Amino acid sequence: xxxxxxxxxxxxxxxxxxxxxxxxxxxxxxxxxxxxxxxxxxxxxxxxxxxxxxxxxxxxxxxxxxxxxxxxxxxxxxxxxxxxxxxxxxxxxxxxxxxxxxxxxxxxxxxxxxxxxxxxxxxxxxxxxxxxxxxxxxxxxxxxxxxxxxxxxxxxxxxxxxxxxxxxxxxxxxxxxxxxxxxxxxxxxxxxxxxxxxxxxxxxxxxxxxxxxxxxxxxxxxxxxxxxxxxxxxxxxxxxxxxxxxxxxxxxxxxxxxxxxxxxxxxxxxxxxxxxxxxxxxxxxxxxxxxxxxxxxxxxxxxxxxxxxxxxxxxxxxxxxxxxxxxxxxxxxxxxxxxxxxxxxxxxxxxxxxxxxxxxxxx
Ligand SMILES: Cc1ncc(C[n+]2csc(CCOP(=O)(O)OP(=O)(O)O)c2C)c(N)n1
Ligand code: SF4
Ligand SMILES: [Mg+2]
Numbered sequence: 110x111x112x113x114x115x116x117x118x119x120x121x122x123x124x125x126x127x128x129x130x131x132x133x134x135x136x137x138x139x140x141x142x143x144x145x146x147x148x149x150x151x152x153x154x155x156x157x158x159x160x161x162x163x164x165x166x167x168x169x170x171x172x173x174x175x176x177x178x179x180x181x182x183x184x185x186x187x188x189x190x191x192x193x194x195x196x197x198x199x200x201x202x203x204x205x206x207x208x209x210x211x212x213x214x215x216x217x218x219x220x221x222x223x224x225x226x227x228x229x230x231x232x233x234x235x236x237x238x239x240x241x242x243x244x245x246x247x248x249x250x251x252x253x254x255x256x257x258x259x260x261x262x263x264x265x266x267x268x269x270x271x272x273x274x275x276x277x278x279x280x281x282x283x284x285x286x287x288x289x290x291x292x293x294x295x296x297x298x299x300x301x302x303x304x305x306x307x308x309x310x311x312x313x314x315x316x317x318x319x320x321x322x323x324x325x326x327x328x329x330x331x332x333x334x335x336x337x338x339x340x341x342x343x344x345x346x347x348x349x350x351x352x353x354x355x356x357x358x359x360x361x362x363x364x365x366x367x368x369x370x371x372x373x374x375x376x377x378x379x380x381x382x383x384x385x386x387x388x389x390x391x392x393x394x395x396x397x398x399x400x401x402x403x404x405x406x407x408x409x410x411x412x413x414x415x416x417x418x419x420x421x422x423x424x425x426x427x428x429x430x431x432x433x434x435x436x437x438x439x440x441x442x443x444x445x446x447x448x449x450x451x452x453x454x455x456x457x458x459x460x461x462x463x464x465x466x467x468x469x470x471x472x
Contacts, residue, residue, distance in 0.1 A: 111227040111228070112226060112227055112228070112229050112233070114223055114226045114227060114233065114234075114235050115226075115233050115234035115235060116234065116235050116264075116347065117177065117234050117235065117237070117344075118345055119173070119174070119175070119237075119341040119344055119345055120341070121338045121341055121342070122144070122145075122173075122334050122337055122338055122341075123144065123334075124334050124335075124338070135400045135401055136400040137374065137378075137399075137400055137401055145169070145172055145333065145337070146172050146173070146175070148172065148175060148176060149168065149171070149172060149200075150171040150172070150174070150175070150176055150178060150199065150200045150201045151164075151167045151168045151170075151171040151172075151198050151199060151200075152198045152199075152200060153198065154196055154197060154198040155190055155191045155197075155198040156190045156191075156193065157186065157187075157190045157191075158358075158359050158360045158366075159359065159366040160357075160359040160364075160365075160366030160367065160368070160369045161186075161190075161358070161359060161369075162270075162272060162330050162355075162356030162357035162358060162359070162369050162372075162373065163186060163187050163243075163270040163272055163356040163358070164187070164190075165330050165356070165369060165370070166241075166270050166330050166336065166354050166356045167187060167191075167241065167270070169330075169333050169336050169337055169340075170239065170241070170268065170336070170337070170340050170354075171199075171201065172337065173336075173337035173338070173340040173341050174237045174239060174340060174341075174344060175237070176200070176201060177234075177236050177237060178201045178236060178237040178238075178239060179201060179202045179203075179204075179218060179222075179236050179237070179238055179239075180199065180201060180202070180203040180204070180239050180240070180241065181203070181204050181205075181206050181211060181214050181215050181218065181239070181240040181241075182203065182204070182205055182206070182211075182240070182241055182242070183205075183206045183207065183208045183209070183210065183211035183214075183240070183242045183243070183246040183251055184205065184206075184207060184208040184246070184277070185208065185242070185243035185245060185246055185275075185276070185277050186243065186272070186276045186277040186358075187241060187243065187270065188205050188277075189277050190277075192205060206240075208245070208246045208250050208251055209246070209250050209251045209253075209254060210251065210254055211240045211242040211246055211247070211251050211254060211255060211267070212240070212251060212253075212254030212255035212256070212257055212258035212259075212267065213254040213257065213258065214240070214254075215238060215240040215258055215263065215265050215267065216257070216258040216261060216263045216265075218238055218265070219238050219258075219263035219264050219265045220263065222235055222236060222238065223235070223264075235264065237266070237344045238264070238265035238266065239265065239266045239267075239268060239344075240255075240265065240266075240267055240268065241268045241269075241270055242255065242267070242268070242269055242270070243269070243270060243271075243272065243275075243276070243277075244269055244270075244271040244272065244273060244274070244283045244284070244285040244312070245274075245275040245283045246269075247267075247269035247271075247312065248269065248271075248283065248284045248285050248310050248312045249283055249284050255267050255351075256316075256319065256320070258349060259316065259319075259320040259323050259349045259351060260320055261349075262322060262323070262348040262349045263348075263349055264347060264348055264349070265349060265350075266340065266343040266344050266350045266351075266352065267349065267350065267351045267352070268340075268343075268351075268352045268353075268354060269312060269313075269351075269352070269353045269354065270354050270356045271285050271312075271353060271354060271355055271356060272356050272357065272358035272361065272362075273285050273286050273287060273290060273309070273358070273361075273362075274286055274290075274292050274358065274361045276358050276360065276361050279293055280292050280293050280358075280360065280361035281293055281294040282294045282295045282305055284309065284310035284312075285309045285310055285312060286305050286309060287305065287308075287309050287381070287426075288303065288305060288306070288307065288308050288309070288422075288425070288426060288429070289303045289304055289305060289415060289417075289418050289422045289426065290304065290305050290362075290414050290415065291304040291305070291414045291415070291416075291417060292304070292305065292361070292414075297417040302417070302419055302422075303417075303418070303419075303422045304417060308429070312353055313325060313326075313327045313351070313353035313385075316351045316353070317351075317387040317394070320349070320351070321389060321392055322348065322349075322389050323346075323348065323349045323350055323351055323387075323389055324342060324343055324346040324348075324349075324350040324351070324386075324387065324388070324389055325350070325351045325352075325353075325386075325387040325389075326339040326342070326343065326350075326351075326352050326353070326385065326386045326387065327352070327353045327354070327355070327382070327383065327384050327385055327386075328352065328353075328354050328355070328384055329354065329355035329356075329373035329374070329376060329377060329382060329384065330354070330355065330356055330357070330369060330370055330373040331355075331370055331371070331372070331373025331374030331375075331376070331377060332373070332374070332377075332384065335384065335397070336354065339352055339386065340352065342386075346389075355373060355376055355382050356373075357369045357372045357373060361414065362412045362413070362414045363412060363413025363414055363416075364411050364412045364413070365411075368411060371411075372408070372411060372412070374399075375403065375407055375408040375411070376408055377397070377399050378399045378401045378402060378403045378407070378408075379403055379404070379405045379407060379408040379409075379430055380402065380405070380430030380431065380433045380434045380445075381405065381408060381426070381429075381430050381433065383396060383397075383433055383436070383437050384396070384397040384399075385397060385437070396437035396438060398437065398438070398439055402434065402439070402442060402445065404427065404444065404445060404448050405423065405426045405427050405430050405448070406423060406448075406454070406457070406460055409423065409426070409457060410457055410460040415457055416457055416458045417457070417458070418456070418457040419456055419457075420451040420452070420453075420454035420455065420456065421451040423448075423451070423454045423457060424448065424449050424450060424451040424453070424454060427445065427448035427449050428449045430445070431445055431446065431448075431449065
């Protein structure tokens with residue numbers, strides 16, 4: 110007789126954690142400094158760059174998921190830097206998949222575990238099944254296979270760690286590279302002074318709109334508790350879940366290595382990466398309203414990949430941020446409205462705290 114497939118439940122972490130005890134008076138730290146679980150299925154032993162955002166995200170996702178987890182990783186930095194022969198940071202089973210096949214591989218794992226548990230060949234309970242794909246894989250080369258897995262509703266969590274470029278092969282443009290973000294395939298110059306000229310693909314909204322039965326969420330490395338709770342909600346959800354995580358890439362974006370988490374918060378406070386959750390039960394979006402709203406230059410000037418930007422480029426990004434504020438139901442302060450006027454801006458490299466120009470990192 111077929112055995113029952115038992116699902117696990119991961120309790121959510123306290124959002125008011127230790128962050129509430131800091132002297133932060135505007136509440137920026139509310140989702141920060143969590144009482145994180147002690148276990149660390151993603152250990153020392155990887156070879157990512159100092160300050161690598163995806164490595165931080167991997168560690169927190171696996172802390173949230175715990176030891177009863179199986180992982181897959183399509184080709185990208187987090188496969189290459191994490192899996193030198195005989196040396197890996199994982200203490201959970203992990204497999205590398207071709208860059209196009211993260212979704213299909215994970216579908217197979219999920220269906221395989223269901224069948225093995227039913228037939229009594231695996232003792233159960235059903236494990237946490239996670240695939241973490243880069244933006245080049247999830248938003249581009251492997252998009253079809255992830256969409257197929259979401260549509261078929263396999264019980265697994267599909268995560269895109271988004272460093273807004275094909276990092277591992279030398280920082281090439283990907284569909285999530287932001288407007289004016291310089292990459293080795295979109296250098297700035299006379300013909301295209303802005304560098305990347307297209308707006309980024311809105312991957313998470315595509316996934317939610319296209320697969321309305323799935324749990325879908327966005328988060329960043331700026332909000333560890335939010336990131337870990339959404340990981341747990343995605344795993345607790347019976348069926349397919351998708352999480353899009355903003356993860357700065359120190360090498361490709363050119364910033365001070367200690368600033369990864371701060372950049373993960375500023376992108377939200379600048380209105381450039383809305384953090385939200387889509388609930389398939391009532392088919393609604395729930396938006397996070399950050400306690401601080403800041404001009405986009407507070408975010409852009411920290412990164413050398415934007416150092417070439419001219420006033421009209423900055424004004425155009427501010428206009429996009431202002432549209433985002435309205436979309437998530439927040440008012441646009443007058444100061445940010447004024448930022449839509451190019452005359453209000455300097456060239457980015459003339460901002461007092463801007464990073465040096467990036468003239469071809471990774472090349
Ligand atoms: C079909 C295929 N095309 C190209 C490559 C070369 N390749 C290896 S890693 C990589 C970058 C992947 O980018 P992303 O998924 O964003 O991960 P990241 O390196 O940024 O972490 C590419 C293009 C490949 N492995 N397979
Ligand atoms: S290139 Fe970027 S994503 Fe890759 S290991 Fe370095 S910081 Fe991390
Ligand atoms: Mg990438």
